[in-house]
Amino acid sequence: MSRPGLMRAGSSIAASNKTIVLVTGGNSGIGYEIVKSLASQRSDYQILLGCRDTTKGEMAVATMGAPLNVNPIQLDITDDRSIEHCVKAIEQVFGRLDVLINNAGTAGKDLVGTELEPTRRQVWQYVYNLNVISTAVFTERVIPLLEQSKNPRMIFVSAKIASIGKLLESKKPNEPQLVPFCTSKAAVNMMAVDYAMRYPRFKVNASCAGHRATPSNDTEMSDDTDPAKGASNLFRLATEVNGQSATFTNSEGTIPW
Numbered sequence: 282m283s284r285p286g287l288m289r290a291g292s293s294i295a296a297s298n299k300t301i302v303l304v305t306g307g308n309s310g311i312g313y314e315i316v317k318s319l320a321s322q323r324s325d326y327q328i329l330l331g332c333r334d335t336t337k338g339e340m341a342v343a344t345m346g347a348p349l350n351v352n353p354i355q356l357d358i359t360d361d362r363s364i365e366h367c368v369k370a371i372e373q374v375f376g377r378l379d380v381l382i383n384n385a386g387t388a389g390k391d392l393v394g395t396e397l398e399p400t401r402r403q404v405w406q407y408v409y410n411l412n413v414i415s416t417a418v419f420t421e422r423v424i425p426l427l428e429q430s431k432n433p434r435m436i437f438v439s440a441k442i443a444s445i446g447k448l449l450e451s452k453k454p455n456e457p458q459l460v461p462f463c464t465s466k467a468a469v470n471m472m473a474v475d476y477a478m479r480y481p482r483f484k485v486n487a488s489c490a491g492h493r494a495t496p497s498n499d500t501e502m503s504d505d506t507d508p509a510k511g512a513s514n515l516f517r518l519a520t521e522v523n524g525q526s527a528t529f530t531n532s533e534g535t536i537p538w
Contacts, residue, residue, distance in 0.1 A: 297375070299325050299326055299327040299350070300323075300325060300326045300327070300379045300380060301326075301327050301329070301371070301375050301377060301378050301379045301380070301430075302319060302326055302327070302328045302329065302378075302379065302380040302381075302382065302519060303328075303329040303331055303354070303371070303378055303380070303381050303382065303423075304316050304328065304329070304330060304331055304382045304384055305331040305356060305358055305381075305382065305383055305384050305385035305416075305419070306331060306332075306384045306385030306386065307328075307329075307330035307331050307332060307338070307341070307384065308330060308332040308334075308337045308338045308340075308341040308353070309337075309341065311384055311438060311490045311511045311512060311515070312330075312331075312382075312384040312385070313341055314509045314511065314512035315382060315384070315512040315515045315516060315519070316328050316330050316341075316345070316351060317345050317509075317512075318509075318512045318513075318515075318516050319516065319519060319520075320345060320348040320350055320351045321345075321348070322516070323350075323520065324350060326350060326520075327350050327352070327375075328350060328351045328352070329352055329353075329354045329371065330342060330351055330352065330353045330354065331354055331356035331358075331367070331385070332353055332354070332355065332356065333355070333356070333357040333363075334355075335353050335354075335355050338353030338354075338355075339353055341353070354367055354370060354371070355367065358385050358411070358415040358416060358418070358419040359410060359411060359415045361418070364418070364419050364422055365422075368422055368423060368426065371426055372426060376426075376429060377426055377427075377429035377430050378423060378426035378427050378429075378430060378433075379427075379430040379431075379432060379433060379434065380433075380434045380435075380436070380519050381420070381423055381427060381434070381435045381436070382436045382438070382515060382519060383416050383419075383420060383435070383436065383437045383438060383469075384438045384515075385411065385415075385416070386411060386412045386416070386438060386465075386466075387407070387408055387411050387412065387462075388408070388459070388462040389404045389407055389408045389458075389461055389462060392404060392407045404461055405461045408461040408462055408465050409461070409465050409468075412462070412465035412466065412468075412469060413465050413468045413469060413472075416437070416469060416472070417472060420435070420472070420476070424480075427480075427483065428480075432484075432522045433480075433482065433483045433484070434483065434484045434485075434518065434519060434521075434522075435473075435476060435483055435484070435485045435486075436485075436486055436487075436488055436515060436518045436519060437469050437470070437472065437473040437485075437486070437487045437488070438469075438487075438488060438490055438515070439466045439469050439470055439473070439487040439488060439489055439529065440462070440463070440466045440489050440490075441489045441491075441531060441536050442455060442459065442462075442463050442466075443462075443463050443464070443465075443466030443467040443469070443470060444467075444470075444529070444536050444537055444538065445467060445537075445538060446536075446537025446538060447536065447537060448463075450537075469487065470487050470529060470538060473485055473486065473487040473527070473529075474527055474538075477526045477527035478527070481526075483526065484518075484521070484522075484524055484525070484526045485526050485527060486518050486524075486525070486526060486527070486528045486529070486530065487528070487529045487530075488514045488515050488518055488529075488530055488531065489514070489529070489530070489531040489536055490511030490512070490514070490515065490531070491510065491511045491531060491532070510532070513532045514530060514531055514532045518530075
């Protein structure tokens with residue numbers, strides 16, 4: 282495993298007075314779009330693009346035009362050693378983290394192809410390991426860095442189809458293949474609410490990016506499914522210093538838990 286490639290030469294001093302943001306799973310899909318959006322619209326933000334493969338992270342930054350306020354950092358939230366390297370690198374360079382965007386996740390479709398016939402148990406374990414267990418472990422490890430921030434914010438990328446309220450309103454179950462993902466994101470919602478209550482000084486929220494064309498699904502790209510549209514609410518939550526906490530929203534408004 283490679284060590285984190287964090288800062289370009291001389292950039293740590295320039296970034297010391299900026300808002301430090303970490304986006305997990307930042308080299309593609311929704312993660313890529315929120316990094317790109319923050320980089321282009323907020324020069325006062327230094328964005329750490331979390332990526333399992335730093336080569337892919339560097340390529341992602343290059344496609345954005347290589348903005349100086351974006352730095353790839355090696356991070357695999359399913360790997361405890363990677364988590365430790367990432368956290369220590371941020372601590373050494375910045376001493377804090379202002380905004381955590383927990384974006385890394387899966388719907389399980391990327392497991393197809395890694396096994397000839399993945400069993401139902403394997404799909405559930407795969408989805409929950411990344412979306413719930415690894416997100417929880419990583420978040421807990423980052424808390425000390427967030428506590429050093431004047432305005433700590435934590436955002437969990439969720440999904441409207443994880444809403445128990447919406448499911449009851451619809452009076453029909455989710456598609457069977459979506460149940461592992463839906464229930465995992467419902468668990469993520471509970472995690473967000475728990476952190477909001479546990480750390481009242483933090484702004485902790487869940488956000489639905491909508492059904493977009495990302496590497497974790499087989500949705501075709503269109504104007505409606507463009508991942509860039511899924512980044513708008515995340516941008517709002519990441520930049521609102523005095524916003525609300527313990528909310529579940531998308532670009533259209535509030536979603537029932």
